[in-house]
Amino acid sequence: MSETAVVALSGDADNFNPVVSNSATASDLQGNIYPMMFDVQFDEREGELTYGKGLVERWESANGGKDIVAHLRTDVRWEDGMLVTPKDIKFSFSLYGDPIVASPRRSYLESMIFTDNKFDVDKSVEIVDDSTMIFHFAKQYPLQLFHINLSPVPEHIYRNADRRTLRSNPANERPVGAGPFKLEEWVRQQQIILTRNGKCTLPYPAKLENVVFRVISEPTTRLTELKKGTVDVMRPVYPDDVEDIQENNPDIRLETLPPRNYEYIGWMNIDVDEYHKTGTVKPHPLFGDRRVRQALTYAVNRKEIMEHELGTFGELAVTDFSPIFRWAIKHDLIPYPYDPEKSRQLLRSAGWSDSNGDGILDKGGKDFEFTLHYNIGNKRREYVATVVQKELKSIGIKVNLQSVEPVVLFQNIEDKQYDAFIAGFSVGLAIDPAGRWGDISNPFNTVAFSNRRIGELLKLGLHVPTQRDAGPFWKEIQSILHQEQPCTFLYWIKDIVGINRRLKNTNINVLGVTDGMWNWTIGDPNSYMTY
Amino acid sequence: MLRYIIRRVMSAVPLLFGLLTFTFFIIRLAPGDPVSLYIQGDVDPMFAENLRNALGLNDPLPVQYVKWLKGMVTGELGMSFSKHAMVTDILAATIPNTLLLTAFALMFNFVIGIILGVITALRRGSATDHIVNVTSLFVYSMPEFWLGLMLILGVSLHLDLLPASGMHSAMARFLPPLDYLWDLIQHMILPVFVLGVASAAATGRYMRGSLLEVINQDYIRTARAKGLSELLVIGKHAMRNALIPIITLLGLSLPFLLGGAVIVETVFAWPGMGKLTVDAIFARDYPLIIACTLVSGVMVIVGNLMADILYAMVDPRIRYD
Numbered sequence: 001m002s003e004t005a006v007v008a009l010s011g012d013a014d015n016f017n018p019v020v021s022n023s024a025t026a027s028d029l030q031g032n033i034y035p036m037m038f039d040v041q042f043d044e045r046e047g048e049l050t051y052g053k054g055l056v057e058r059w060e061s062a063n064g065g066k067d068i069v070a071h072l073r074t075d076v077r078w079e080d081g082m083l084v085t086p087k088d089i090k091f092s093f094s095l096y097g098d099p100i101v102a103s104p105r106r107s108y109l110e111s112m113i114f115t116d117n118k119f120d121v122d123k124s125v126e127i128v129d130d131s132t133m134i135f136h137f138a139k140q141y142p143l144q145l146f147h148i149n150l151s152p153v154p155e156h157i158y159r160n161a162d163r164r165t166l167r168s169n170p171a172n173e174r175p176v177g178a179g180p181f182k183l184e185e186w187v188r189q190q191q192i193i194l195t196r197n198g199k200c201t202l203p204y205p206a207k208l209e210n211v212v213f214r215v216i217s218e219p220t221t222r223l224t225e226l227k228k229g230t231v232d233v234m235r236p237v238y239p240d241d242v243e244d245i246q247e248n249n250p251d252i253r254l255e256t257l258p259p260r261n262y263e264y265i266g267w268m269n270i271d272v273d274e275y276h277k278t279g280t281v282k283p284h285p286l287f288g289d290r291r292v293r294q295a296l297t298y299a300v301n302r303k304e305i306m307e308h309e310l311g312t313f314g315e316l317a318v319t320d321f322s323p324i325f326r327w328a329i330k331h332d333l334i335p336y337p338y339d340p341e342k343s344r345q346l347l348r349s350a351g352w353s354d355s356n357g358d359g360i361l362d363k364g365g366k367d368f369e370f371t372l373h374y375n376i377g378n379k380r381r382e383y384v385a386t387v388v389q390k391e392l393k394s395i396g397i398k399v400n401l402q403s404v405e406p407v408v409l410f411q412n413i414e415d416k417q418y419d420a421f422i423a424g425f426s427v428g429l430a431i432d433p434a435g436r437w438g439d440i441s442n443p444f445n446t447v448a449f450s451n452r453r454i455g456e457l458l459k460l461g462l463h464v465p466t467q468r469d470a471g472p473f474w475k476e477i478q479s480i481l482h483q484e485q486p487c488t489f490l491y492w493i494k495d496i497v498g499i500n501r502r503l504k505n506t507n508i509n510v511l512g513v514t515d516g517m518w519n520w521t522i523g524d525p526n527s528y529m530t531y
Numbered sequence: 532m533l534r535y536i537i538r539r540v541m542s543a544v545p546l547l548f549g550l551l552t553f554t555f556f557i558i559r560l561a562p563g564d565p566v567s568l569y570i571q572g573d574v575d576p577m578f579a580e581n582l583r584n585a586l587g588l589n590d591p592l593p594v595q596y597v598k599w600l601k602g603m604v605t606g607e608l609g610m611s612f613s614k615h616a617m618v619t620d621i622l623a624a625t626i627p628n629t630l631l632l633t634a635f636a637l638m639f640n641f642v643i644g645i646i647l648g649v650i651t652a653l654r655r656g657s658a659t660d661h662i663v664n665v666t667s668l669f670v671y672s673m674p675e676f677w678l679g680l681m682l683i684l685g686v687s688l689h690l691d692l693l694p695a696s697g698m699h700s701a702m703a704r705f706l707p708p709l710d711y712l713w714d715l716i717q718h719m720i721l722p723v724f725v726l727g728v729a730s731a732a733a734t735g736r737y738m739r740g741s742l743l744e745v746i747n748q749d750y751i752r753t754a755r756a757k758g759l760s761e762l763l764v765i766g767k768h769a770m771r772n773a774l775i776p777i778i779t780l781l782g783l784s785l786p787f788l789l790g791g792a793v794i795v796e797t798v799f800a801w802p803g804m805g806k807l808t809v810d811a812i813f814a815r816d817y818p819l820i821i822a823c824t825l826v827s828g829v830m831v832i833v834g835n836l837m838a839d840i841l842y843a844m845v846d847p848r849i850r851y852d
Contacts, residue, residue: 218798412562
């Protein structure tokens with residue numbers, strides 16, 4: 001027991017096949033079970049991903065930046081003793097790219113070679129010899145390494161699998177990996193036990209013998225287990241509980257995850273009725289005017305909301321470029337202050353006034369009234385909605401509140417059915433704003449915001465040799481977003497992680513709680529063998 | 532009796548079929564897309580469409596219904612959308628856990644309920660009667676969710692007497708059999724108590740009323756007049772008749788316990804069907820929702836059947852042939 005760490009999870013894994021799994025739990029654990037093409041780290045000082053040796057020992061760019069030549073290790077073995085070969089990697093890419101498989105990671109291949117609108121694995125992934133592969137891209141692309149860093153699965157296990165039912169293939173429940181841990185036991189909804197894979201060389205075997213992941217969905221129960229010491233790691237600890245833990249639980253240390261999640265108030269930019277009926281794009285009758293959107297941001301006291309809900313564990317959002325990407329952030333953008341008077345001025349300049357004296361602004365005979373939707377059961381968003389309603393009322397805008405079941409809310413947001421809503425967004429580890437601010441038909445462009453210059457900048461930024469080359473384009477996009485306020489960006493959330501002090505060598509960072517889990521030790525790290 | 536049981540089981544088949552068909556259409560016509568929860572920031576927008584195709588969600592509703600019917604006839608309940616495993620496998624892993632919890636909660640309910648009912652009936656009007664009645668009302672009114680959390684904080688965290696959650700300790704699988712069993716029992720105490728205590732309070736009230744009604748009957752007076760001991764009068768003559776309504780209650784309690792298990796399993800992280808059902812509904816996991824409905828439906832029918840059979844066993848006047 002002394003060499004077992006226990007991590008509390010809010011939800012179970014869906015399966016352990018990295019091609020089709022979709023749960024956050026599975027993603028976290030797969031990095032410890034499957035081999036990785038690169039040992040990816042996040043340089044927090046610079047704010048960018050770095051790539052170290054994994055299955056790929058060294059690599060170089062070729063063909064004017066369109067190809068990556070990868071030199072692979074030839075001594076890595078799957079748990080069952082078979083060698084990990086380029087064939088495994090190519091086979092895995094064919095799975096990731098097959099629409100029948102419907103991998104959630106298929107977009108990682110979108111910059112490679114497509115024939116007749118289908119991912120062409122033979123043209124994209126070339127096996128030169130047992131230790132060399134070439135990954136062919138359609139164009140020069142700054143995120144090439146990020147996108148080929150997909151976990152391979154063993155071909156000999158999945159070769160004859162029916163791709164239509166790959167999602168429920170029994171092999172997904174008994175993964176054969178090559179990472180520092182292997183799956184010892186998975187009792188659905190109960191717990192997952194990972195045990196040390198002593199033969200692992202990628203990056204090296206784990207120090208702990210076991211790590212148990214227990215599924216405890218109720219937050220109070222989860223926190224109780226942490227306080228009792230029966231769980232070593234749990235997230236998120238809510239800001240309201242921090243003081244109590246700091247005062248009464250000296251065995252627990254608290255760390256924060258750098259922010260990748262933000263919340264926002266979505267203002268629909270286009271007339272959704274017209275869009276759905278005729279497909280034509282016209283400005284939204286209320287929110288189609290930039291001045292109105294700016295006015296709405298000025299009218300909401302975002303700082304007060306953030307401090308009330310997150311204490312010191314939040315950061316005001318200026319745009320949706322996470323503060324973690326230090327090199328790409330336009331630091332001179334100042335968050336909109338709470339300024340109701342400025343808001344009134346902007347609304348006046350946009351033609352909104354209370355012409356009939358009923359306390360509600362109107363224009364062309366239409367009152368400024370809308371319904372704000374948010375997901376039921378989310379106390380933070382309920383609070384935001386109430387504050388927004390009160391603050392907008394003070395400037396003459398009537399807001400009706402409507403809480404909606406999460407599944408329905410998300411569907412309607414993706415389908416662009418609402419005029420206004422409160423939602424959150426989680427940004428990826430590499431900057432790619434195309435989904436959020438590109439084509440308005442994209443489900444992630446939830447507020448249907450379209451800007452010609454942003455369209456140009458996206459094309460420029462995504463076809464440069466290195467990430468850093470895209471910096472000026474990303475900064476210009478931030479300026480436009482700041483000016484246009486397609487939505488009111490509220491705050492970034494820094495998740496709090498509670499860790500029992502007996503657990504050493506954790507590395508809580510942007511990549512997650514279980515990043516570098518092979519280094520974890522219990523008690524004195526010097527008592528462990530080193531590799 | 533056997534013919535009666537077979538007839539009841541056979542008549543339950545169309546009832547279950549109707550229930551499942553109704554559920555099939557209700558959940559598909561309800562708003563909410565099973566795929567929408569998977570759409571996150573770095574997911575291919577095509578993913579949703581491909582997944583809908585893969586799961587057969589783009590088929591017209593009648594086609595989906597025919598496919599489902601075919602599956603039902605062949606015993607194929609399909610694949611869970613959210614858990615990516617065969618529904619039958621998921622149920623096989625969770626139903627025993629819920630049955631274990633509810634079976635012990637049912638035992639707790641009736642043993643404690645009957646004891647309390649007898650004590651309060653025999654000491655009607657005494658301080659004990661009043662205290663038990665008020666306490667029962669208080670316990671009955673307490674939300675299970677709140678009671679569960681209070682016990683976790685009090686008994687588990689502050690007193691450190693029992694585990695707070697789960698069915699086993701983290702590495703229990705490596706324990707010797709007896710220690711493993713003791714570990715399970717320790718984990719069961721709080722959830723069984725929370726699940727059974729409110730029902731026990733109600734059962735106690737029923738038992739009290741039923742026993743009071745019986746002990747005022749002439750035949751009890753006759754038994755006493757014959758000089759039988761009070762223990763024999765109550766234990767043999769009064770209890771047999773007083774238990775009849777309680778036994779009916781036994782079968783009818785099963786569905787209520789299953790409903791309560793949803794909350795108790797969530798609070799105590801008990802890996803059972805109750806929690807599974809809630810998760811399935813929120814995820815719009817159609818095959819899993821249908822399967823959970825099937826299991827609940829079967830349990831309601833079995834509960835009712837059990838009540839009727841026990842009724843006949845306790846009361847010799849009842850015959851079902």
